[in-house]
Amino acid sequence: MSELQVDAESAFLETVLYSSRAMRRLEPEPVPEALLLKLIDAANQAPSGSNAQQTRWIVVRDPGQKQKLADLNRLHGAPYIQPEVDQPRDAKHKRLVDAVVWQMDHMHEAPALIVACYDYDEPVSGGDIYRKAGSVWPGIQNLLLMARSLGLGAAPTTLALRDQAMVRAALDLPETFAALCMIPVGYPSGRFGPVTRKPVSTIMRFDRWSQ
Numbered sequence: 001m002s003e004l005q006v007d008a009e010s011a012f013l014e015t016v017l018y019s020s021r022a023m024r025r026l027e028p029e030p031v032p033e034a035l036l037l038k039l040i041d042a043a044n045q046a047p048s049g050s051n052a053q054q055t056r057w058i059v060v061r062d063p064g065q066k067q068k069l070a071d072l073n074r075l076h077g078a079p080y081i082q083p084e085v086d087q088p089r090d091a092k093h094k095r096l097v098d099a100v101v102w103q104m105d106h107m108h109e110a111p112a113l114i115v116a117c118y119d120y121d122e123p124v125s126g127g128d129i130y131r132k133a134g135s136v137w138p139g140i141q142n143l144l145l146m147a148r149s150l151g152l153g154a155a156p157t158t159l160a161l162r163d164q165a166m167v168r169a170a171l172d173l174p175e176t177f178a179a180l181c182m183i184p185v186g187y188p189s190g191r192f193g194p195v196t197r198k199p200v201s202t203i204m205r206f207d208r209w210s211q
């Protein structure tokens with residue numbers, strides 16, 4: 001591989017990494033199945049503890065099924081977000097809250113709601129639901145980055161999944177499954193832009209945490 005190719009690849013990766021923000025406003029236009037499969041294939045390349053590969057993906061496209069998940073998102077999301085709707089911290093926070101409310105109102109119209117699950121191979125409940133959650137998130141991040149590189153909007157969400165019994169009933173999941181993240185996917189209404197994060201100087205130290 002030529003140096004030029006390596007430079008181009010790392011520049012593209014950098015563009016994707018630094019502009020993969022939560023895209024909540026999505027167009028209802030369907031996403032081709034081949035692209036949805038590409039997202040899951042990318043997710044499936046991620047590492048997992050002991051290489052157990054127990055993450056399972058439900059790609060929800062059926063309108064009735066999407067409505068069930070949208071209803072769960074509203075059930076748990078509305079009381080959570082209401083205090084922030086009433087009292088946003090500042091203009092930037094208000095933009096975030098507006099986008100969360102927009103997503104709540106339009107969740108059922110997203111072309112696909114992708115639910116990331118972990119299969120424990122035994123019934124799981126309570127705090128155990130999050131025991132191996134760490135093995136699911138690298139796949140979710142792969143999916144988000146692949147979505148960005150394909151020009152698709154996506155955002156990780158968890159509010160709809162607060163009651164696992166309700167999610168299991170909605171999606172017909174075995175009781176060995178924990179649903180850990182729901183990612184609405186579609187063509188973005190807005191434009192991709194740079195993410196804003198705290199400067200590295202405030203979030204890392206070399207060798208030990210001292211000032």
Ligand SMILES: Cc1cc2nc3c(=O)[nH]c(=O)nc-3n(C[C@H](O)[C@H](O)[C@H](O)COP(=O)(O)O)c2cc1C
Binds near residue numbers: 020022155156160196
């Ligand atoms: C573990 C986790 C849970 C999240 N849950 C939700 C959620 O339920 N609803 C939502 O709208 N966004 C959710 N998000 C998205 C975050 O709000 C978003 O990533 C963060 O505000 C940064 O946004 P940005 O990448 O656009 O800057 C979640 C993100 C993570 C990592």
